[in-house]
Amino acid sequence: MRTKSVHLFLAGLSLGVGLAACSSSSQMTCQEYSNLPASKQTATVIKMVRDHGLDPYSSVWGTARIGADLELYCGMVGGSAFGAEATKNLTSPIENAIDRNKVAAD
Numbered sequence: 001m002r003t004k005s006v007h008l009f010l011a012g013l014s015l016g017v018g019l020a021a022c023s024s025s026s027q028m029t030c031q032e033y034s035n036l037p038a039s040k041q042t043a044t045v046i047k048m049v050r051d052h053g054l055d056p057y058s059s060v061w062g063t064a065r066i067g068a069d070l071e072l073y074c075g076m077v078g079g080s081a082f083g084a085e086a087t088k089n090l091t092s093p094i095e096n097a098i099d100r101n102k103v104a105a106d
Contacts, residue, residue, distance in 0.1 A: 027093055027095075028044065028093065028094050029089075029090065029091050029092060029093060029094065030073070030074035030075070030086040030088065030089045030090050030091075030092055030094055031086050031090040031091065033070070033074060033086065033094050034074060034076055034084065034085045034086035035085075038083075041067075042067070044094075045063060045066055045067045045070065046063065048066065048094070048095070048098065049063055049066060052098075066097075066098060069097050069098065069099070070094055070097040070098070071084070072097075073088070073089055073092075073094070073096065073097030074086040074087075074088060074089055074090075074094065074097070075087035075088030075089070
């Protein structure tokens with residue numbers, strides 16, 4: 001199931017290029033993130049990667065992994081592609097899901 005979620009996330013990655021979220025992705029909570037349509041969730045992850053000064057397309061698998069880590073942190077069982085709602089860390093910023101040391105090393 002996780003593999004299918006990652007594949008759907010990767011498909012959405014290419015569709016979400018022009019849909020970057022206008023608000024600060026670092027301040028968005030898990031609840032807000034899970035309420036977004038899947039395409040806007042993808043755009044939010046892309047924006048988060050860019051906000052860290054990285055190119056989200058230099059490592060598509062790395063970007064997909066960040067999306068998967070975010071879904072795990074927010075307790076989105078089944079992934080965003082299946083309309084999963086956040087069940088954990090509802091009021092926490094999604095930025096907390098990202099291990100900055102891991103992102104910088106990839």
